[in-house]
Amino acid sequence: MNPVFDRFVANIVRQTDCNVEEREELYDELMSHLECAYSEERENGASEEEAVQIAMKKFGSEQEVGKQIQQAMYPYRRLMMIILSIASLLYVYGVYAAQLFMEGDAHIPWLVSGVVISTALLLVTLRPISRMNRRLWMNGLLLIHLIVFLYGLLIIPGVNPPYSLIFGIMAVLILLLSAVLVYRTTIYDFPSPRQPNQKDAKRVHYINISTGFLIVFVSLFFLWAFLLFAGNSSSFLFILLIPTAVWIISYSAQMGLLARGKRSAAYTVTTLQTVVIIALACFWVFVVV
Amino acid sequence: MKRTMLGILVGITVITIIFVVLGYKYDKSDAEKQQGKSGVYDVAADGTIAYVSFANGIAGLFISSDDRLPVVELPVDQTILDLSYSKDGTILAYVVAAKDFEEQSGSTVYLLNTETREEIKTFSTKGLITDLAFDPADPNRLLYLQADSFTNYSPIASKAPHDYDVHSYHFANGITKKHTDMKA
Numbered sequence: 001m002n003p004v005f006d007r008f009v010a011n012i013v014r015q016t017d018c019n020v021e022e023r024e025e026l027y028d029e030l031m032s033h034l035e036c037a038y039s040e041e042r043e044n045g046a047s048e049e050e051a052v053q054i055a056m057k058k059f060g061s062e063q064e065v066g067k068q069i070q071q072a073m074y075p076y077r078r079l080m081m082i083i084l085s086i087a088s089l090l091y092v093y094g095v096y097a098a099q100l101f102m103e104g105d106a107h108i109p110w111l112v113s114g115v116v117i118s119t120a121l122l123l124v125t126l127r128p129i130s131r132m133n134r135r136l137w138m139n140g141l142l143l144i145h146l147i148v149f150l151y152g153l154l155i156i157p158g159v160n161p162p163y164s165l166i167f168g169i170m171a172v173l174i175l176l177l178s179a180v181l182v183y184r185t186t187i188y189d190f191p192s193p194r195q196p197n198q199k200d201a202k203r204v205h206y207i208n209i210s211t212g213f214l215i216v217f218v219s220l221f222f223l224w225a226f227l228l229f230a231g232n233s234s235s236f237l238f239i240l241l242i243p244t245a246v247w248i249i250s251y252s253a254q255m256g257l258l259a260r261g262k263r264s265a266a267y268t269v270t271t272l273q274t275v276v277i278i279a280l281a282c283f284w285v286f287v288v289v
Numbered sequence: 290m291k292r293t294m295l296g297i298l299v300g301i302t303v304i305t306i307i308f309v310v311l312g313y314k315y316d317k318s319d320a321e322k323q324q325g326k327s328g329v330y331d332v333a334a335d336g337t338i339a340y341v342s343f344a345n346g347i348a349g350l351f352i353s354s355d356d357r358l359p360v361v362e363l364p365v366d367q368t369i370l371d372l373s374y375s376k377d378g379t380i381l382a383y384v385v386a387a388k389d390f391e392e393q394s395g396s397t398v399y400l401l402n403t404e405t406r407e408e409i410k411t412f413s414t415k416g417l418i419t420d421l422a423f424d425p426a427d428p429n430r431l432l433y434l435q436a437d438s439f440t441n442y443s444p445i446a447s448k449a450p451h452d453y454d455v456h457s458y459h460f461a462n463g464i465t466k467k468h469t470d471m472k473a
Contacts, residue, residue, distance in 0.1 A: 089301065096308055104317030108309055115305045119298070126294060229447035 004052050005034050008062060015066030017074050017128045017189070026069070034059060074189050078125055084177045085122035088149065091170050092118065095152055098159045098167065105158065110151060117145045135190040142182045149174055150217070154224050183209055194259045200266070201258055207270055208251040211277060215243045247273075320346025320365050329369055333378030333403075341369045350383060352403065360406055361399075370396065373421040375428055379403055382411075382431055384418045390439060390450075398431070398458065412458055412465065417450045429460045432468075 009030045013023045034055050041051035059065060070078055092114035099105045121141055128134075153171040156164050187205050195201035219240045226237065250273045257266035323346040330340035338353040348368045349359030363369065363385060372383035381403055386396035397413040398421070416435040424430035436450030455468045 093304065093308065096312070100308075100312055100315050104315065104322050106312030106316035108312045111305065111308055111312070115301060119301050122297065123294065126297075229441070 002035075002038070002052060004056075005031060005038075008056055008059075009034065011062040012066040012069065014128075015063070016070045017077065017134065019134060019190075077184065077189060080177065080181060080184075081121060081125035084145075084174065084181065085118045085125065087170065087174055087177075088118035088121070088145065089115065091149070091152065091167065091174055094170075095156065095159065095167050098163050099155065102160050102163075103158050107155060110148070110155070113148045114152065117141065117148050121145060135185060135192065138185045138190070139182055142178055142185065146175060146178050146182075147216075147220070149178065150220055179213060192255075192259075195255075196261060197258065197263070200263055201255070204254050204258060204266060204270055207274065208247075208254065211273065212244075212247055212251065214277070215247050219244055318346070322346075327369075329371060331372050331374050331381070333374040333381075334376065335378055337374075337378065337403075339372055339374065339381050339383075339403075341372070350381075350401070352381075360401065361408060370417075370419055371421045373423060373431075374403075375423045376425065377428075380423075382421050382423065384421055384433070386417060390417055391448075398433070400460075411460070412463070414465075419450060419453075424457065427459075431458045431460070432456070433458070 009027055012030060013027050016023070016026065018026060037055035037058055038051045041054045042048070046054060092111060096107055096111045096114075099107055124138070124141065129137075149171060153168070153175070156167045156171060159167060183206070186209060187202050191198055191201065223237065223240050226240075250269060254266045254269045254273075257263075257269065323343040325342060327341045327343060327348075330338055332338050340351055340353070342349055342351055342359070346365045348363045350361040350369060350372070351359050361369075361383075366388055367385055368388045370384045370386050372381060374381055379402065381401040382398060383401065384396050384398050387394045395413055395415050396418040398411045398418065399408050400411050401408045411431075414435060416437045417439055418433045418435050420434040422432050424432055433456055434453055435456050436453050438452040439448055439450050441448045452472050454471055456465055457468060458465050
């Protein structure tokens, strides 16, 4: 194997969000194209060195080819991730500065959490790590990002208008983009290879991710209201974690059943979960409120 | 690429450190944020205004005829909830309670002679007195609104005064009397 080709192809492959197996496949494919071009040039009478240079020149620049492959495999994913991380950094610095200079409140732990999570997203985007479980890590980062920025949304009312409105719109857009990326990561970009029927898996993921967002949002809202108004800890805080825990168990069960080919059982759990949530929502709206 | 990444990382770290340092420098305590006039005031018959104003969280009672210095200054953890002039304007009654009011922490009513600036602690109660007024028919009687409970209605509601009733205090004999029983 030509070491110049090896470096060239490795640099192209490194720019994609592929995992280790996908990178190996991509590497082999690109290498075979390069070697074909090299053999062709050698047959046409070029020296070894000339053939290497011409083959790479015909292929295009490493940066450009890497970018095009990434775009073809995961359209606009990198752009969305870069926008999300940069907008999040600007938002964190903006809200922190506004709170500090207008209200005299330094939300240092929130600033540090927001910066760390936004920077982690930016670094993972600019330099994907092929060895890590992309779905788990990416969704983990995106979920932490969502929680940190939901808290950010709750501290905006302390800022004077019109800045509160500007930051509010920014926060909603950032949260929406983060949520869209969770759907993309789970359903389209990195689907689980365990699932025999991707169509069913996609459907169940859609329902569960949407349910999860709803449950986490409602739980966080009550947690915020409780801490803001009641201000002391009690067993009530643990009650707020129950819906999220039940949702995690139910989601895992559904995906496990689907992976074992028990389609009807998985859909039964999905339906049951949805019916319970609708019943609780109706109870809240018509009886409690 | 490595250099770009390092540059981004260093840039973000430097900006964050600057913000953290600024945070420690400009963060204000609740007391520091409490500045200027509050909504507690009353106007005497001759037009003199008595009002409460805060300086670094310290509540001061000012009188408009000479408002360079406070007539009364309270510790930083206490506040004046209400004040009221007597009909002739010679007596100013005001009620003091803890800022961080808790059930049973109580409130105290003082009387200030506006001419001599002499103040007298009149009486204390376990409830929260939120409003004061001199009885128009009897200048020796002070009417006040007192909340006997200061709790939250539900786990996600803030603590608030409730179970309000009208009471009175007679200066001559020191007797307090409850005039209403809204809970009954």
